[in-house]
Amino acid sequence: MNGLSYDDLSLPEIDADREPRVPSGAELEPPVDTLDLKMVPRIAVQAFCETEDVTRVIETVAQDRRMSKAHVKVHRGGIAAAVEFYGQAPTPNLIIIESRNQSARLLEDLERLAEVCDPGTKVVIVGHVNDVVLYRELIHRGVSDYLVAPVSLYQVIGAIGELYASPEADPLGRVTAFIGAKGGVGSSTVAHNVAWSIARQIERDVLIADLDLAFGTAGLDFNQDPLQGVFEAISSPERLDETMLDRLLSKCTERLSLLAAPATLERTYDPSEESFDGLIDIMRQGAPSVVLDLPHGWSGWTRKVLASVDEVVIVAEPDLANLRNAKNMIDTLGQLRPNDGPPRLVLNRVGVPKRPEIKAAEFADALGVEAVVSIPFEPQLFGTAANNGQMIGEQDERHATAELFTRISQVVTGRSEVQRNKGLALGALVGRLLKKGRAGA
Known part of the structure; x- marks a missing residue:
């Protein structure tokens, strides 16, 4: 030629x-x-x-x-x-x-x-x-x-x-990103519990990456204190491969591995738009399910990550600020991901005593999406789990809230067909928990 x-x-x-x-x-x-x-x-x-x-x-x-x-x-x-x-x-x-x-x-x-x-x-x-x-x-x-x-x-x-899929290669992993519509809505807690549920209930290997470099809580939630993690992975992109990734991972359970954030303020963190590209690619090769815990914020790298993953889950509380932010995110992601369905919506801390709230159905209606689940406000349950470095399912695998995380894990992994004849229906679970929360107020 x-x-x-x-x-x-x-x-x-x-x-x-x-x-x-x-x-x-x-x-x-x-x-x-x-x-x-x-x-x-x-x-x-x-x-x-x-x-x-x-x-x-x-x-x-x-x-x-x-x-x-x-x-x-x-x-x-x-x-x-x-x-x-x-x-x-x-x-x-x-x-x-x-x-x-x-x-x-x-x-x-x-x-x-x-x-x-x-x-x-x-x-x-x-x-x-x-x-x-x-x-x-x-x-x-x-x-x-x-x-x-x-x-x-x-x-x-x-x-x-x-x-272009090599017959010898394992299938590419499915990547799900969790992000809060507003700071402090519990997006990280939801992401961590869903990752645990995928590993435990669906029995898939899961890699979870805490991308909140300065204030990430995954290490605390999983009772891990690794010396290295996400920051080291993105700091040396030319050396990053599956072997290096394995060294940086902390094993939380048999099927769940964590790539933790440094969660210190010894340095400032300003990732470039491409910082996480290589890491996510390699994580796809390492496990069939990858969960990304994103901090609330909007920057070049968060925008790019959200545009490239297989599933986006927006976690929100049922108030006006969350509604506005969730609406903006859904509209923007619709433009960035024109051939994908809308992000999944999870309502968290529903039923806080004496707090004026937007009804779950009205909240979802305004966004044009259906909430996967509504997680009730249960400070004792979640506070105890956080203090013990446990997931909700580890405290009580049959607890109604643990069932809600199982439901989310089924949806984001494509296994949305919920087993019938297994305990109460989803609506009954939420109703029972809301009543319990109000009774204890």
């Missing part, structure tokens, strides 16, 4: 500054296995589209958070345009080509494309012919995948993710 870059070539491209239109209707309907979509690694992707519909889907795919590390360019034209283009330039990691040709013509065109493809380049065809014989022939000839139009962004992202 002559070493020309893609930018040296004069091929019509989709205007990168144009706001892409999101496909509507069934095109955006997420499949049942959306939770299994994989993060795409740092690869170069070139797409050659013949129709406006497929063009829009690929444009939307390029903006999805799962593609944030990939470099995607969308060109007009099908196989003929690709052959001309790669006659003068090296091929990228992945080529996506749309073709409206019938089977015989499509196979002929692929022969021409094969002559200009570099070794190691993968090809995905988006065709308009639904023919299993054609599919088998394409796979036999080395095509990585064949998708039948119309395609959805979930299909395309899923296909790319599957291509």
